[in-house]
Amino acid sequence: MKCAPLIADEARQWIAGTGWKEHLSSRVHAQALLHEQTSRERVSAVSRAMNAAMQEDTEIVYAPLNNHLAGSSSSKITPNMHVPTANEEAMWYAFEMGDVNFDAGSAPDHALERQQFEKKMDEFGIWNAERVGGVLGAEIDEFMLNEQEDEVLAETLRNVQLNELNVDEICEHEIEGHKKSQSNEWFPYSNKMMFLLDALDNLPRLRISDSLMKVFLWVLREGGARDVPSFDALRKLQKKLNKECSVPSTQHESCQGNIFFVNDPRTLVAQAFSNPLVRPHLHLYPEIPDGLITEVWHAEKWRKTFDSAILAPMYDDEHGRHYYINELARTKKGNYVIPIRWVNLQGKMHADTFTVILDNKCRAVVLDTNVVLIAAAELEFNFLDLQDQKLVPMWHASAVDAGYKNRMPNPDRARACGDPLYRILIDFFGDDMSGNRSKSWNKHGNTYMTIHNLPHRLLQQEFHTHFLSTSPNASVTEQFQAFKETIESTHKEPVQVLNVQTGMSARFVLGTNSGPSDNPMQSEISGHIGGQGNHFCRKCKVGGNNLHKESAEGYHSLFVPGIPQTATDILAELKIQVKMACRGVAQPIIDGQADSGVKDAYTQYWINQLIERARDMKKRDRSRSTDSIAEELLTWVAVNEARIYNPFLSHPGFDPATDTPIEILHTILLGIVKYLWHGSHTSWSDAQKKTYTLRLQSTDMNGLSIHAIQANYIMQYANSLIGRVLTALLWYPEIHKINEYLNDVDVAAGNVLDVFVMINPSKMTMKMKLHLLAHLRTDILRFGPLVGVATEAFECFNAIFHFCSIHSNHLAPSLDISQQLAGQESLKHRVTGGWWPSNGDWVRSGVLVRDFMQTQPMLQGLLGWQDPKPLVPGSFTLNAMKQVGKKRIRPKVRLSECSASQAVNFTAYEPTSEWFHGSHVVSAALDDCTVGSWIFADSPVNGVVVAGRILEILINISVSMAIVVLNIFHTAATRHITFDMPVLTRRHGETEIQIIPAMNIKCWYNVQHDCQHARCTASGLRPQKQERQETGIMEAFIEHKPDREKKHHELATELHATKDGRRKAAQEKRDAKKAGEVAAVQSSGSGTSTKKRKTAHC
Template sequence: MLKITLIGFQYDESQKNVQCIPYSRIHPHLYAEKWIQYKSRNSHLQSADHQDAVQLLQMQEARRQQFWKEHDQLVQKQLTENLQIPRISKPLKPIPAHDSSAPPNPDFWAMSDEDFIMDPPDDPETHLKQELARAFSSWDSEIGQEFLGEGIAGLNINDVMAFHDDEVDLLDIMGNADVANEDLTYEHSDEWFPYPSCTMFLFDTIDNLPCIRISESIMRMILWIMHQSGIHETPSLEKLHKFQKHLREESGNVFFMNDIRSLIAKDWADPDVQPHIHIYPEIPENGVVSEVFHAEKWRRDMDCHYLSPMFDSNGVHFYIDELSRLADGRLVIPLRWLTFQKRVYADAFLVTLSYNGEAVICENQSILIDASTLKSNYLDLQDYNEIPPWTCNIRMTACAETALQSGLPARMPNPDCVIAGGDPLYTSQVDFFCDDVSGNHSKEMTFKESHIHFTSTSQHASSTEQFYSLKKVIDMYGNAATSDNPAQSEQCSHAGSQSCHNCRKCNLGGEKKLLKTDDGYISLFKKGTSRSKEGVLSELQAQVAAATNGASAMHIQKMQTNSGIKDAYTQYWIDKLLEMYKSKVFQQPNQPKSEIVQELKVFMDAIDQDKIYSGFLTLDGFDPTKDTPVEILHTILLGIVKYTWHHTHSNWSPAQKAVYALWLQSTDENALSIQSICANYIMQYANSLIGRQLKTINQTSTFHVFGLVNDNVLAIWRSVGELSALLWYPEICNMDMYLEDVLVAAQNVLDSFSVVNPQRIVDKIKLHLLNHLGDDIQHFVPLVRVATERYEAWNAIFRSCLIFSNHLAPSRDIAWQLASQEGLRQCLSNGWWLASDGEWRQSSSQVRGFVHSQPILQRILGCDASILQGSVRLQATNCSSKQQERETKILENTKGKLALNSASYSMSENYFRGTQLISNSLDECPVGGWVAFKSPIDEKPGIGHINAIFEQVSGDKNRIALLQIFDLASNRHPMLGMPVLQQRHGEETFLIVSTKDILFLFNAQHDCQFAKCEVPGVHQRKQEHEDSDVQDAFIEHKPVDVYIINLHAFYNAHLIRELLPRTLTQPIPIFSAKYQVKKSKSESEAEARRAKKRKEQEEKDIGTTEFS
């Protein structure tokens, strides 16, 4: 029993501990079982937590009294005066034309709350309820929660005051600044369908922009300004919100956990999106592999039943596993549909008829047929009674015999045909991404990622639990799980990187002492025995069976340790079984063990297996041990690059760090796909860098650490930079050659780490995962296609969806906001939606065309218009000068007169200067950038540096680039191993090239070691865009035109390697005898450990002697 003895405190039974009553009332979930010692009560009374709790209770009480006071006044007024809601059919005064000198409308504030016509109800009780509802809507929602019995336990005083003070003040000021609207009927305008007006369309658009959120108070201010400016159709905020709700209901995308079926349906119903949906595997043209539908998984590994089963030929539907007839009369059984050069083909078995009319599958292997030659499907043959009997004879292949034994003829027609009901039936492959969402506001905006959709989020449910709910509403086939390493381990039911078997993809590992032996250490440089989802599921079932049979928790933990398999989803049931077994043994000690085990088995058999085991393990077409590809953001940038960077800068002195910062700041940033380099910031926060800064370091540090590190550390930077650039390939032209390069580069990384820090190989699973790169590339093609950078940038989207939320139901608020954004995108595009009346609707041409006429809106929504190859951006005019016309130049006054082909151009022609051009690969190539081009003289590819860009003023509007030509050296750079560029014949050589012949942009750096560049330069530091008195040193490049092609740059890494000779780009193994090197390093590591133990023992002995 509790005994209350002091005001504000209560004793427990021991009379030694007390509990603060105010704090426990505010935080019951934290203080229900927490007590403080009696002697500490005075300290607690002086604490900020106690004072906040008391203040919050006082605020609650004051607001509660104010609530009941206003409530009583309203009821009394309602009962005595029989107050009626005024009916306003039009504004009290006509809204005049805009006059900036006219005072604001004096009647505006009086009519601000009258948003629409509402006839007073006949029933006085109903009328009273509506008046109370109006009263409630003007008060704080927290008071309403208290009135309804829902407290705000768990929120501290900062949570209660969620908005900033200035936001609250503005909200109070603008709270009544609404606009009178006559009614709430939504008569759609044909011109702006589904919106009633252009104004409503624009406000719905700005209220649902992905990364730009507008608060309620700011929106009210905008509406008020527009009203005061004489815009007649300005809605009130309430009417805007009610129309948005009405629009969501019409377009059918009201979700709590956003319905993935509706999201996919909207993509299929959008004529702009649907052509880009690939439903079949594709044989790439010219052997260029760039997408997942080119990869081995779709083409060969995935069960054909998990791909799209049907081909539509002018309304005739052909299904796999069904007998069909070709136009030439042959019978075939399509096995898998695929495309080549935009035509549909099929892998198929050829079926022939024996002498007695029986069907025989007689080919040694499947054949490739053109789907357009299919004439009769199974139903047609059935209608014509032309289905032959089946036989099995010696001529059948093993594959065909297996098909018969599996019941293929008995399953004709395909069961999917019944599901389709005569409609086309296709499979949509969806990659799902699970991750924890940080509070960071990413600067990597997701404007271009318009096809990433949100399903659910939760502060409480794990990714596995959320996926289970998703799996219940749709028949899913998984393609890939693109997440970071901890999330992928959870999806694989893996114990994690700290377990003995720390690889989720293979059974590599064991006890730490085993890995420190020669054989154990060497095993880390190769793949172990591959895991499979069947093996993982079998091990989890064994753990559940052991718990059912009464095994101890230690025994199950040993099973998990030995296998490396532990699933948090299944662990709940294991713990429950162990608890139930112990409880039954304690309550009925004489009950036989066999009976207890049988009761537990009955209990488990009654539970749905999907609730016991992870949905990732039971998902058709998905093997988490193979379909969780190595994620290059977390494994390479946030893993290996971060290890290398830490090992490098942690050994530098402050002077060396300053030198590195100077060299880093001097980097040529063109074609590095990075933001502006802030070298001082990188060095100041060297231990807290994120992916964006590590990407910068990875592409540039090899050029700048020379002289600051030894040759072994430089070898790590070279190998890591080379591997990273290969992994960021967007497309692969020669798969065998590419896999060979990746394998050599990955082994170089492991070998270089084994020289500098052998223990890293043992401790860091991310290094071992490099051994699995080849399998994942073959399975998914370029790993950049399954990278999570685009998903990580969704932190900004989540934050913007919650920034103006009350945070009481964050998952709901996010789902509603993103559902609104999905609906807006469907209206702005050419998409269709199924309205509530069952009709398919599309927004008006005016709404759809509005986006195409607004470039800013296009960029925000990620649907900006395509740029044209060879186009030029002209130099801007100087707005501060009186002359507003663009400056022109004649080629005679430029270095164009020195060009090798100057005779082909008129030197007296006027040209505008340009700042950048668009290459054939759609790169934005600025003046000063390095480009590859097609020579106008011999049409061979060359390399040049853009000196100037011009566009002809009149006539044909020719667009040209003046390039300084460089030759490629025959040998690599002696220290960096990269190709070297030199002036042709040691002198400046220029060439005029049409912008349409510029192939692509790439990165090159000045060879400062060869030129002996120093740090004599100083310049004024910019502060507030003005030169300050503070001077900064900078690298002053010597006028020696020798440059190094940066093979560590991610941008166009594949194109530059295709252009250059392979002898200058092929990765070269660091060690020829790898086994001996690794073994010697393993032995040296063991010797180092023994020496460390001897030293510790000696120090211990010395300490013992001194003490004695």
């Protein structure tokens, strides 16, 4: 092998393979390294001097942006502009007038300096590589040991055990002998290798231990990779990055004495503001929907019920003029208004305002009984402008009494220090999770957050779920206390940050939007007794003892929302319980908790403490009265009130009773659906279970975005299914007509409850999740589609915590896990081009770091970032090429050879034209349709919408056109008798095929075979697959049969009706004919008799 420092002599650069460790420890190698390092430092010094000289007169200085936590003025990332002095202006004026001649002097002679520079370079051996050997001088023979000497030296070192190097020592030796490339393109990393190793060490779902990282470094060095650092060098860089651009993990101590660490939510939000991939998606104002409700900013909480002071307090117009709520402003028409809430309407800013008029004495009167919506573009002057121009009118006494005058200027204006001020709302999630690898329970209370100013399609991505804290000791409520203090600190000191959309600094204030969690955790943060209490609903006061719930009135009350529960009511009840605890008696508290349904786990700790203290005080002094003890303890309670009561109950803008929305996963899927599933499968026989499994496995999933159905697994583990299995087939992420939608939800929820109680009436008194369905309407109005507050993303994030917990040091788990996840947040921010403050300026990663994230889908997936490319309606994908011999080809087919030849509009295309087979085509609804998909499309034959199934996808590359061959079906006049769903049939049982251009496809949908009428059975047999191979074991499967018998029945019915009608008509005709013949005979008989009589008479 070769040693890099000893390459001067090409004939003697090889070292024996058995002696490389000894050579690394030898004096020869150390001297060579020292000489190489000295030469490199000299060259670097000269190079820096040359660069400094070249750039001295051309250096551009950029103005640093204020730090995001300090500073008062708004600044932009622009170069500093030189302001000329008066003398300079006079000089340039004289020059322009031609009165001054400039003399730059004679050119300096740099010949001597150049000779000196060349001499230095020659001495350093930079420009003359031939002299490198001479630099080594007489010691060259000592450097170049032969193989025999190497072997002797190796044996000697082995005997004295000097060659036993550990991994870190090998790293140190190797890194000294390799050239390290430096480039700002990989900033803040020194090179690409360092960036990749840091990314590898911070992947959320692929946690790497220190030992494994050392092995990776060893493998890279052995493989000849460049720029491989030592383990210590990597950790040193990561420690530096954590100080400069990481999320700080701050220590907190709860009121109960538990210590834990919290990742600063202010920094997490600041990173979103300064990230070019995230900031464009932040919605900072409520919006008035145009009939379509999709997000929380469309719902009533943001639009109506939220205190306007908690939402965005100001609007920044295009001229940098800031309009604040509760401040007087004037429109371009000269009218005075007071904005009270900023809203978006059709993409433009508007304001809910109170009109201000002047009475006959020019005093301002506020018309606050009517809210007027105006466009923000109509505003001309804000309150400061009116003050400067002395246009603020005198206030009427009614306006002064109502407090309008005292609220001007808005206090937030001073806190913003001239920057735009926004408010970010956070969803706070808490959950209990085991930190162990094994099944033994090691409880950790975890808290996560999401920025709910982002659309829910992004919030469902792992990338946008942020870790806050964990602790094996402190409860979620204790950890929320620290979170709350941080949130409320921004109300007094807004956080300054770079707004990448404007390039200017901005400030934000934090608030809490909702608390999505599972039902037990939502009950805990709401101070609720839980689902087993008499009052089992956290959202209302419904319930009572069993006698009440079993009465006619009480039982019916469980089907509708009760009197709403509020944080104020909960806090008042807790104060009563604390007051009773000061008397040292527990039973009245227990009774009160059962009667009210209020039992707060956080306050219960202090209630128990107060009871014990009261009893101890009574024991120490038996003569002391209970009232005296209670008075002393109540005094202590008054001083420590903030520590005693649940912090969720006093958080501005957040009411745990109403802001803990119904959670779809635990309430619907793991609640209602699981109840139905349990009630179904527990009564089945083995034969019925087998039949169910076979029929479930035969489900056609085309058109459904769900995981593959594993029917055998579902039946085998029927009593322990999770949300992945008990999943929804269809989500409604958009609400088009809110009133109609809410009515449908009420009917659907009512039907579910009625079915449950028809099967088992006691379920309604026992299952809290059933009653929660009555609150669906309220939560949808407040938060919009409930899929937007689903907890699946949080539950998935538990896996990332689990990986960090396994690889933590287990000595300080809260700190270690917080720091690991803070490092992950920092990596995500760096690779996505986010900015961070550094030495009074704002910096971001080098261009190669940013481009790496954009061009590497694997890294995007590993970091949980999903940036799907927008689908284009009508676009298509070709089938993969096939291997034919040594070539890969994509076969062509003629149109006349395809199923398209049977289409009714086949003649509209050239029969001999050649086409490729395609695998996918995109519909107008951006559905990725494949062969076998059921679609709606516009027919080119008659222009009507047709339904059918795709038989083939054909693509003509020459004209860039895709067509599908569609098997046409028609909707039957009646719905399915069992499922009450539309039925597709062929017209008169005949096959109809049309060629449909891809651009005509509207959307796809799901269709299931009507096995009931076709009488499909498990008649098929196929080899069972194990390890992806077919075995000799045969398994049954459902064979879908064409419903010929049903069609025969229909035809028989039609035939019978037709024949019956014909028979009836023929019978009627025969009866009529017979009746006519009888009448004729009778008439003929009468005439003959008369004639005879006449004749006779004659």
